Each structure stands twice: as C-alpha cells, then as structure tokens.
Amino acid sequence: MASVSVNVDGLANSEDWEGRYFHVDQILDRPGPRTDPSFLAGDKVKDFLRNKCKILVIGAGGLGCEILANLALTGFKDIHVIDMDTIDISNLNRQFLFRPADVGKPKAIVAAEYVMKRVRGVKVTPYFGKIQDKDVDYYMQFNLVICGLDSVEARRWINATLVNLVDTENPESLKPLIDGGTEGFKGQARVVLPTITSCYECSLDMLNKPTAFPICTIANTPRLPEHCIEWASVLEWPRIHGEKKLDTDDPEHITWLYAAAAARAKEFNIEGVTYSLTHGVVKSIIPAIASTNAIIAASCCNEAFKIATSSAAYLNNYFMLIGTEGIYSYTFEHEKRKDCPVCGGELLEISISHETTVEQLIEMLTERQTIQIKKPSLTTSTKHIYLQGPPQLEQATRPNLEKKVSELVEEGDPVNVTASTLPFTLELVIKYT
Amino acid sequence: MASQDIESATTALQVQPDNKARRYDRQLRLWAATGQSALESSRVLVLSGSATSTSILKNLVLPGIGHFTILDHATTSHADAGNNFFLEGFESVGKPRASEAVRLLRELNDSVDGHADTRHLRSVIESDPDWLASFTVVIAHNLDSQILVKLSSLLWEHPSHPTLIVVRSAGFLAEFFIQVHEHTIIESHSETLPSLRIDKPFPALKEHALSLDLASMDPTEHSHIPYVVILVRVLEDWKKSHGGNPPKTYSERQEFKKSVLALKVKPDEENFDEAEAQAYRCWTETTVPPGIASLFDDPAISPEALRESPSSFFHLLAALKKFTEQSETHTLPLTSTLPDMKADTANYIHLQKLYKTRAEEEKHAFKSHLRAPVDDATINLFVKNAHALHVIRGARWDTLDHTSLANALTENPKAACLHLSLSALSAVREQSPGSPISAEALRKQVRTVVGDEVELPECLDDFVGEIVRAPSAELQTTAAFLGGMVAQETIKIITKQYVPVRGYCTIDLIETWTAVIGS
Ligand SMILES: [Zn+2]
Numbered sequence: 001m002a003s004v005s006v007n008v009d010g011l012a013n014s015e016d017w018e019g020r021y022f023h024v025d026q027i028l029d030r031p032g033p034r035t036d037p038s039f040l041a042g043d044k045v046k047d048f049l050r051n052k053c054k055i056l057v058i059g060a061g062g063l064g065c066e067i068l069a070n071l072a073l074t075g076f077k078d079i080h081v082i083d084m085d086t087i088d089i090s091n092l093n094r095q096f097l098f099r100p101a102d103v104g105k106p107k108a109i110v111a112a113e114y115v116m117k118r119v120r121g122v123k124v125t126p127y128f129g130k131i132q133d134k135d136v137d138y139y140m141q142f143n144l145v146i147c148g149l150d151s152v153e154a155r156r157w158i159n160a161t162l163v164n165l166v167d168t169e170n171p172e173s174l175k176p177l178i179d180g181g182t183e184g185f186k187g188q189a190r191v192v193l194p195t196i197t198s199c200y201e202c203s204l205d206m207l208n209k210p211t212a213f214p215i216c217t218i219a220n221t222p223r224l225p226e227h228c229i230e231w232a233s234v235l236e237w238p239r240i241h242g243e244k245k246l247d248t249d250d251p252e253h254i255t256w257l258y259a260a261a262a263a264r265a266k267e268f269n270i271e272g273v274t275y276s277l278t279h280g281v282v283k284s285i286i287p288a289i290a291s292t293n294a295i296i297a298a299s300c301c302n303e304a305f306k307i308a309t310s311s312a313a314y315l316n317n318y319f320m321l322i323g324t325e326g327i328y329s330y331t332f333e334h335e336k337r338k339d340c341p342v343c344g345g346e347l348l349e350i351s352i353s354h355e356t357t358v359e360q361l362i363e364m365l366t367e368r369q370t371i372q373i374k375k376p377s378l379t380t381s382t383k384h385i386y387l388q389g390p391p392q393l394e395q396a397t398r399p400n401l402e403k404k405v406s407e408l409v410e411e412g413d414p415v416n417v418t419a420s421t422l423p424f425t426l427e428l429v430i431k432y433t
Numbered sequence: 434m435a436s437q438d439i440e441s442a443t444t445a446l447q448v449q450p451d452n453k454a455r456r457y458d459r460q461l462r463l464w465a466a467t468g469q470s471a472l473e474s475s476r477v478l479v480l481s482g483s484a485t486s487t488s489i490l491k492n493l494v495l496p497g498i499g500h501f502t503i504l505d506h507a508t509t510s511h512a513d514a515g516n517n518f519f520l521e522g523f524e525s526v527g528k529p530r531a532s533e534a535v536r537l538l539r540e541l542n543d544s545v546d547g548h549a550d551t552r553h554l555r556s557v558i559e560s561d562p563d564w565l566a567s568f569t570v571v572i573a574h575n576l577d578s579q580i581l582v583k584l585s586s587l588l589w590e591h592p593s594h595p596t597l598i599v600v601r602s603a604g605f606l607a608e609f610f611i612q613v614h615e616h617t618i619i620e621s622h623s624e625t626l627p628s629l630r631i632d633k634p635f636p637a638l639k640e641h642a643l644s645l646d647l648a649s650m651d652p653t654e655h656s657h658i659p660y661v662v663i664l665v666r667v668l669e670d671w672k673k674s675h676g677g678n679p680p681k682t683y684s685e686r687q688e689f690k691k692s693v694l695a696l697k698v699k700p701d702e703e704n705f706d707e708a709e710a711q712a713y714r715c716w717t718e719t720t721v722p723p724g725i726a727s728l729f730d731d732p733a734i735s736p737e738a739l740r741e742s743p744s745s746f747f748h749l750l751a752a753l754k755k756f757t758e759q760s761e762t763h764t765l766p767l768t769s770t771l772p773d774m775k776a777d778t779a780n781y782i783h784l785q786k787l788y789k790t791r792a793e794e795e796k797h798a799f800k801s802h803l804r805a806p807v808d809d810a811t812i813n814l815f816v817k818n819a820h821a822l823h824v825i826r827g828a829r830w831d832t833l834d835h836t837s838l839a840n841a842l843t844e845n846p847k848a849a850c851l852h853l854s855l856s857a858l859s860a861v862r863e864q865s866p867g868s869p870i871s872a873e874a875l876r877k878q879v880r881t882v883v884g885d886e887v888e889l890p891e892c893l894d895d896f897v898g899e900i901v902r903a904p905s906a907e908l909q910t911t912a913a914f915l916g917g918m919v920a921q922e923t924i925k926i927i928t929k930q931y932v933p934v935r936g937y938c939t940i941d942l943i944e945t946w947t948a949v950i951g952s
Contacts, residue, residue: 017523019511023484026903027604033898034943066913069518073484073909090458093495096541120522184463185921185931189945221657221777251449258448269782275448280462287462290495291924294488294917302605302910302942312605315945323921324622325932329947 015121027311039310049075053308056142057081060107062288063148063180065097066297072119074305080125083108094290146300147179157423159200160342166195178303180296184287185323189299191315198334201342205369225272229281232260248283341426351431359401373419460496468928475569475927476500482530484907485574487519488916494538500546505531506553566594570923574600578859585830596926599830601855604903605942607915613827617746619814620930623821627768628719634665635791642666657777659784660708668715679716704775719764729754745807749815752802765819766795833951841950846890848939848948853879854896870904872897
C-alpha cells in the first residue's frame with residue numbers, strides 16, 4: 001500500500017497519493033455548462049491551486065477554523081493565518097480545531113498545527129498578532145484574502161488596505177476579498193473585488209446599529225436589567241476601582257458587576273439581572289454555533305476555490321442567510337456607493353444648518369450609520385477645528401466645540417475627519433441649508 | 434451602595450458558571466437549558482461516513498448531542514482519505530471508514546457518545562428495524578434510491594419513529610428533505626412581538642390612563658408617561674367623540690396623531706414623539722393571529738383526539754382555543770413582557786406591574802381550561818409564545834407530486850431543475866450501475882418524471898451538464914455547506930425550537946443560492 005503513496009504518477013508532491021483529489025478533480029478536469037472560457041482545465045489549474053496560489057485567512061476563530069480545514073482539503077497548500085486571540089473555553093462549542101488543553105494558547109498557532117497534522121502536505125503559516133502589524137508588502141504576496149472576523153473595525157481596516165493596494169498598472173495588486181460573518185442562526189458571505197465591486201465600507205449601513213443606552217437613563221431612570229448592568233460597568237466600576245481596568249474575560253470581575261447590578265435592580269424593582277446577561281451585556285456577546293459558521297465558512301471557501309480556479313462563476317456579490325424560520329437566503333448584487341469614503345470617487349456631502357455647532361456636527365457624524373465612528377477629529381487644509389488628542393491640542397481646540405461650523409468652514413471647503421477606529425481619512429463637504 | 438456590600442454580595446453568590454455552562458455559553462443564548470437538555474438526550478444515526486456525513490456530525494457533536502452512530506460498511510478509499518477531515522489521510526486507507534470517523538469525531542467533545550456500526554443498511558432494515566426506530570433523527574447522504582425507499586417507508590410507518598433527513602449532492606449542487614411526522618413548536622423565537630392590546634386595554638390599564646391629570650401634571654412627570662399610557666388615553670378620548678370607533682380614515686389617523694403631539698407641554702418630550710410613531714397600534718385591531726387561528730381547526734384538538742393524546746401541546750392548544758373564545762376581547766392571553774420605552778423608572782415599572790398582574794390573571798383563566806396535567810414551566814412558555822406557535826405535519830420523502838412539481842417549475846424553475854437533475858442522477862445510477870452518466874440519460878429520466886406535457890425550462894441543461902461533469906464528486910465546500918445546513922435543521926427538530934424548513938431545500942453553489950420548493 002505504501003508504494004501507492006510514493007508512486008504518484010508524475011506529480012511532484014510525495015504527499016499526494018493517487019486518488020487523493022478524486023472528488024475535486026472532477027471539477028478541475030473539465031468545464032461545466034456555465035464555466036467561463038478562461039478556465040484552463042487539467043494540470044494547469046491544478047498546478048496553480050496546489051503549487052502557486054497563496055491565500056491569507058484573517059481570523060482563526062469560529063469561521064477561521066472551518067475556513068482553514070476547508071481550504072486544506074480543497075487543495076490550497078500555501079495558507080497563511082492571522083489571529084491575535086488566545087483560546088477561551090467558550091470557543092470549544094464551535095472552534096473545532098481546539099481542545100480543552102489548548103485554552104490560553106494562541107488560536108492561529110494551534111489551528112495551523114492541527115490542520116497541518118491532519119491534512120498532509122499543506123503548509124499553514126500562522127501569525128499571532130494584529131493585522132495592523134503587517135505592511136503593504138506583506139499583503140501584496142497573496143492571491144486571495146478570506147476574512148472571518150467578528151470585529152467591524154478590523155474588517156474596515158483590511159478592506160481599506162486592500163482597496164488602497166490596487167494599482168491600475170499592476171493587475172496582480174487586485175486581491176479579491178471574501179468576507180464572512182455570523183450571528184446565531186444568521187450569516188452572510190460576500191465577494192469584494194477592491195475598487196471594482198461594492199466594498200465593506202459601501203455596505204456599512206447594513207450593519208445593525210449597536211444598542212447604546214443614554215447615560216442619563218443609566219444614571220437616573222433605569223428600566224431594564226441591561227440599564228443596571230451598564231450602570232455597574234460604566235459608572236460604578238470606575239468609581240469603586242479607580243484606574244483598575246475592567247476585564248470582561250475575568251469571572252471575578254463579571255461576578256462583581258453582577259452583584260452590583262443585581263443590587264441596583266432590586267432597589268429599582270427591576271427583574272431579570274443574571275450572571276449570563278451581565279456577561280453578555282458587558283462583553284457584547286454574540287451567540288455563535290458551529291452549524292452557521294460551517295455554512296458561511298463553506299460558502300467563503302467555495303468562492304475562493306472558484307475564483308482561484310475559474311472552474312465556475314463566483315458569487316456576485318452578497319449571500320445572506322437567515323435560518324431561524326425555515327431557511328431563507330437572499331443572493332444579490334450589493335451596489336458600490338459613489339460616495340464611499342474608501343472606494344468611491346465622490347466626496348461625502350453632509351447638509352447642516354448655519355446654526356449647527358461643531359459639537360452637534362460631531363454628534364451627527366457619530367450617529368450616522370454610513371460612517372460609524374467614535375471620537376472624530378476635524379480639520380481643514382488650513383485649520384484645526386477640533387482634535388481629540390494630544391491633550392494640549394484638544395484643550396486648544398475645545399472652545400471651537402460651541403462655535404458654529406459656518407463660522408469656521410466655508411461651504412464647499414473639504415473637512416477631513418479622522419478617528420483612531422477609522423483606517424482612512426474621511427473627506428466631507430459641508431452644505432449649509 | 435458601598436463597595437464592601439458588593440464585595441460581600443459577591444462572595445455570597447455562587448454564581449459563576451461551571452465549565453459546561455462556559456463551554457456552551459454561546460449556544461445557550463440561542464436555545465437555553467431546555468434546548469441543551471433535549472440535545473443531550475438525543476440519538477442521531479448517520480448513514481455512511483462520507484465527508485458530508487462527518488461534516489453534519491461535527492456540527493452536532495460540538496454542541497453536545499447525546500449519542501451518534503455511523504452505520505457504514507465501507508473501508509476508507511484513497512478518494513475518501515482526500516476529502517474527509519475526519520479521516521487521517523492516507524493512514525486511514527483500508528481501515529473501516531465508520532470506526533475512523535467515529536474516533537476522530539469523538540475527540541471534539543468528551544461528553545458525546547459515538548459508535549461505529551459496520552453492518553450493511555440493507556440487512557439492518559430487514560433484521561433490526563427496531564434499532565433504526567430507536568434514534569431521534571436518521572440522516573442519509575447519497576443513499577441509493579431503492580434502499581432509501583425502503584428506509585423512508587419504514588420510518589414513516591409510525592408517528593413515533595425518527596425523523597429522516599434525506600441529503601443528496603453532486604459537485605456544486607445539493608438538496609435535502611426532512612421527513613417529519615408531526616412537529617410542534619412552542620419556542621419558535623419569532624421576531625414578531627405579541628400585541629400590547631392598546632386598542633383593547635384591560636381595565637386596570639384603562640383606569641390608570643384615564644386617571645392621569647395631564648393638564649396639571651408636573652412637567653418632568655409629564656415627559657415620563659410611557660407611550661402605551663398616552664395612546665390608551667388619547668384613544669379613549671377619541672372614541673368618546675367618534676361613536677366608540679378608533680380612527681378609520683387616513684385623515685382621521687393624521688388628526689389622531691396631531692392630537693397626540695398637541696399634548697406636549699415642552700417641544701422635546703420624546704415620549705409623545707414615541708406615542709405618535711406607535712399610533713398605528715390604536716387602529717390595528719388585536720385579534721388572534723391568522724397562523725394561530727388556523728391551528729384552532731386542527732383535528733388533533735377535537736375532544737376525541739385529545740382523549741387519546743398524550744401530547745401536552747395539543748391539550749394546551751385546546752385550552753388556548755377555549756380561552757380566546759371566552760375572553761371578552763377574543764384575544765390570546767396578554768403578554769407579560771413590556772418592550773422598553775421612554776419613561777422614568779417609576780412609570781415604567783408601574784406599567785410593567787399592571788401588565789404582569791393582568792397577564793398572571795389571564796394565565797389562570799387559561800389554566801382553568803386545561804384538561805390535562807401540564808407542568809408550570811411548560812404552561813408559562815406556552816402562554817408567553819402563544820402568538821407564535823407552529824404545528825408542522827410533514828410529508829413522506831419522495832412525494833413531490835405533479836402539481837407541486839408543475840408549480841415549482843413555474844415559480845422557481847432553477848430550483849425545480851436542480852431537484853429534478855439530482856433525482857435523475859440517483860435513478861440513472863440505479864438503472865445502470867457503474868456506467869458513465871450521460872446528459873441524455875438524465876434528460877430522459879427527468880422527462881419520465883414530469884410527463885410529456887410539461888415544458889421544461891432551458892436552465893435544466895445547466896444543471897444536467899454540471900452533474901455530468903462531476904456525478905460522484907463530493908466537494909469539501911459543498912459537504913461543509915450541507916454539514917452546516919443539515920445540522921442546523923437537526924438541532925431545530927431535536928430542540929423543538931425555531932422553525933425547520935419544509936419541502937426540498939435546494940442549493941446551487943455556483944451562483945450561491947438556496948431555494949425551497951414543494952413546501
Ligand atoms: Zn466602498
């Protein structure tokens with residue numbers, strides 16, 4: 001039997017036993033009725049997929065584990081993975097490359113080792129750290145990027161980075177981005193061809209707005225158990241613990257918050273504060289299960305496979321799934337936004353009155369669903385309007401908060417908006433009404 | 434509250450979740466302890482250790498089903514070793530596929546019991562049908578038609594027999610069908626909220642709303658009246674001057690909204706803005722939702738049927754019907770859950786208490802109609818979800834009749850053609866085992882199924898062609914996609930939470946869509 005594994009009829013890689021790719025080769029050996037004529041059936045496409053294609057997976061969590069296993073079995077052999085997290089016990093209900101003994105270890109490293117052990121001949125290169133640690137040259141080396149993240153901020157960053165990477169003179173600089181996301185029984189997968197199709201930033205308004213409770217409700221008129229929990233974490237924790245930072249992964253901390261919130265709830269006759277709810281609210285926990293992750297990760301990898309091989313048309317460009325009541329899915333083309341601050345050509349216009357103050361404008365910007373920023377700084381080409389930092393500049397520009405925007409900015413003058421959570425500078429044009 | 438009080442409260446509370454609760458935290462938020470315990474007492478049988486089968490099982494072992502068995506007599510082939518994550522590559526070749534897969538799947542979760550059975554399904558059906566019937570769910574992937582017919586008839590014989598999920602795939606194409614007898618759902622986790630009955634306020638609510646002296650109220654207090662109270666009040670006032678009727682025409686409704694806003698004493702009273710936005714509730718009559726009203730005609734709640742029925746669900750449903758017939762408002766029991774709204778603590782909690790008290794009273798009235806012993810926890814859940822109950826009466830596998838097929842061909846030709854092509858593949862394989870699959874043979878088979886009169890859409894050739902390209906290809910991504918979908922539906926069936934899909938769920942992973950036909 002061993003001889004079969006060695007004599008691999010002409011194939012270079014000794015890990016490839018005869019028949020290993022029996023299934024996927026049926027697709028790669030011949031086109032289907034809808035396959036694009038550019039498809040190079042046979043050895044050429046197999047050689048590209050198995051020996052040349054380099055793919056980056058961002059995230060080694062719920063989606064990431066599934067993505068890595070799928071890619072490896074599909075025939076991708078040069079896979080890189082980035083994740084900054086370590087394994088927590090609550091990951092084990094779905095992140096199937098991890099075991100209880102792995103708790104505390106870096107996800108990227110454990111996942112890479114597991115996949116390499118199980119699927120021979122595949123190289124998975126892990127990086128335990130942030131995507132922001134890597135520069136343009138690093139991202140340039142890949143043919144494709146798949147993103148399985150739960151952070152909006154990280155997705156905006158990689159999206160903007162890949163859009164900026166595009167150099168029209170160099171076709172290699174266009175890196176298709178495949179993005180997946182899940183929440184409970186719901187999920188979505190999409191394909192972004194940077195600068196060509198709608199990007200992540202174009203669809204920011206499709207995200208659910210995070211529930212924010214007004215501080216006066218939390219401080220004075222709580223009605224819900226969530227209000228009591230927010231009070232405990234936002235007001236009571238810093239009051240009692242001073243500089244000590246709240247760690248939402250520390251059960252001792254959650255227990256303290258729970259006790260504080262429960263006491264406040266009792267005082268106000270509010271029912272329903274539990275440990276689980278406390279944990280969920282302070283950590284913004286999103287329910288997550290193996291099955292939804294499997295569907296979305298499979299869809300992402302399927303698109304990666306089709307793009308890498310041209311063996312079939314790929315998703316154009318958004319697949320949305322809701323599995324709570326029956327199975328409802330919707331495949332559609334999300335349209336590029338002309339005024340998308342990342343991939344659009346046009347400037348974003350915002351209409352305000354002559355009376356609007358700088359502080360009100362900042363509030364408008366933070367509430368706007370298509371922008372979603374926290375603590376923006378505003379400048380024009382000639383002056384600082386308001387800067388969040390450093391402290392001396394914040395202090396110097398603070399008096400402007402009460403001034404009218406119309407006193408500081410002329411109509412049509414572009415205003416640059418920056419924020420630490422924003423991976424690019426947003427250019428705004430103010431119109432006065 | 435002093436910090437030492439919190440510290441002492443913290444030590445007093447033994448609240449931190451145990452390892453099991455922490456491990457399952459992200460899923461307990463979806464199906465709670467009741468769903469979890471249903472999963473833990475379930476037994477799942479999967480027929481064959483294919484990549485699709487192990488993908489399905491992975492997504493059931495991780496959340497913690499009780500037991501699974503893989504029934505598969507095959508030994509691991511070179512091809513199996515290349516596409517299945519739950520085989521150890523070349524090292525598994527020649528070993529029993531079931532044992533290899535079970536061993537590796539069990540590594541995912543210590544608390545799940547797994548068993549490999551290497552008997553032939555054909556002989557099990559004949560010699561050990563009771564064993565097959567002992568599972569909660571049976572899942573069959575790419576099973577030959579003939580044996581599938583036998584299996585589905587066997588499992589259809591008795592209502593207590595397990596649910597059968599039939600899964601088929603080839604290349605980028607797939608479908609599955611759930612053969613379920615009767616499936617009742619209390620916790621559907623519907624996103625539709627129950628009515629607050631503003632149009633038919635219960636006495637204490639009406640009294641409270643009418644007792645407010647809006648004109649001379651303290652302005653702060655005025656800005657804290659919950660919108661529910663505002664609307665009940667304005668509606669009662671309106672009805673007095675409109676012959677007891679709510680606003681009916683468009684202009685009346687606009688006038689009503691204006692009168693809500695006219696009550697503002699300061700322009701920034703957000704509670705009145707909220708009342709205006711919610712004003713439609715005043716002219717949307719609260720009735721028994723149509724989906725629930727139709728359940729009241731269910732034969733399972735006839736007195737004769739109930740006498741025989743051990744199902745608490747139908748006893749509860751019968752009581753619900755009685756309750757709505759006898760309630761003054763002809764509505765479902767009042768909800769005890771008040772959504773959040775602009776108000777201060779005192780006003781909100783007071784209103785919440787009114788709702789809770791009334792809901793409790795109506796629950797008692799509901800219980801008085803109940804003719805069988807049911808535990809309180811179930812009664813509470815039932816009443817809470819009374820607006821979103823479901824009863825599914827499934828069909829036997831392979832019963833897509835001519836009418837359903839014709840409908841599907843007009844309404845969703847792509848999905849219908851995908852289904853017909855996969856069915857044809859299975860039939861053609863059966864007719865000439867081992868010979869290559871031709872487009873001609875598949876088209877001929879499709880024609881036999883639909884009859885000569887039916888016009889077939891052009892897109893049929895796309896699906897037929899794709900099957901000819903890869904008739905026996907089990908792509909990892911298709912397997913993983915199905916693995917997620919089928920596991921998800923299995924979880925819904927086992928937990929009796931959320932709503933499973935009805936009909937054939939067809940999947941095209943070229944254009945990336947799913948569509949349901951024959952539901
Ligand atoms: Zn864009």
